[in-house]
Amino acid sequence: QQQVKQSPQSLIVQKGGISIINCAYENTAFDYFPWYQQFPGKGPALLIAIRPDVSEKKEGRFTISFNKSAKQFSLHIMDSQPGDSATYFCAASRPRLISNFGNEKLTFGTGTRLTIIP
Amino acid sequence: SAVISQKPSRDICQRGTSLTIQCQVDSQVTMMFWYRQQPGQSLTLIATANQGSEATYESGFVIDKFPISRPNLTFSTLTVSNMSPEDSSIYLCSVEGLQGPETQYFGPGTRLLVL
Numbered sequence: 001q002q003q004v005k006q007s008p009q010s011l012i013v014q015k016g017g018i019s020i021i022n023c024a025y026e027n028t029a030f031d032y033f034p035w036y037q038q039f040p041g042k043g044p045a046l047l048i049a050i051r052p053d054v055s056e057k058k059e060g061r062f063t064i065s066f067n068k069s070a071k072q073f074s075l076h077i078m079d080s081q082p083g084d085s086a087t088y089f090c091a092a093s094r095p096r097l098i099s100n101f102g103n104e105k106l107t108f109g110t111g112t113r114l115t116i117i118p
Numbered sequence: 119s120a121v122i123s124q125k126p127s128r129d130i131c132q133r134g135t136s137l138t139i140q141c142q143v144d145s146q147v148t149m150m151f152w153y154r155q156q157p158g159q160s161l162t163l164i165a166t167a168n169q170g171s172e173a174t175y176e177s178g179f180v181i182d183k184f185p186i187s188r189p190n191l192t193f194s195t196l197t198v199s200n201m202s203p204e205d206s207s208i209y210l211c212s213v214e215g216l217q218g219p220e221t222q223y224f225g226p227g228t229r230l231l232v233l
Contacts, residue, residue, distance in 0.1 A: 034221070043122075043210050043224035044161070089160060105151070105176075106222060108161045 004092050006109030013116055019077040021112045023090035026071065030092040034106070035064065035075045038087045080116045088112045120145050120213050122225035130231045131201055138197045139228045141211030146191035151212040151222065161210065167194050201232045
């Protein structure tokens, strides 16, 4: 129930196109869904995050779409650029049960290697 | 977001030895996390380190192999003990963000190769 499934494993998109990465989860207690971007040789960087009370969140060219009933969420990168070439990880976490403050550990997807070609 | 630094950035070690990785944050944080990421793979949480208490280890990770110290709110160390080639990996330090405890920010990682 803690698993987060991510697809595709790798993705090649032409410059200017839309990159779409999908994630699905089973645990309905999850209430926080971030996306991380990782360049080679670097640590993951928090890109954008969403909570289940909204179906979409947009920050610049990056949009998260969230479907609570289907237990799925996706990252859309509009006008994809070569600089977006990186590995993207989705993640999810649920509220802490004991302290009633904050969330438990993040459960990460398996990652998507995105390549934007000219 | 917090600025996180790790030392060393990379190392090559002989099997049977131990390596201590340092994580320094530019602001006080309650929770720090240590992850392992094998090449081309996802992130696996090793343990959660709170200041003033024993670290909490995830299934498959034990204190004898990965002892952790958390002496204050800006610093933590992870030791990889009695290393084997299977310990070759990237080790990442992470902290909770100021925007909320559910956000996490990662350091640049320590790339470890065990021969």
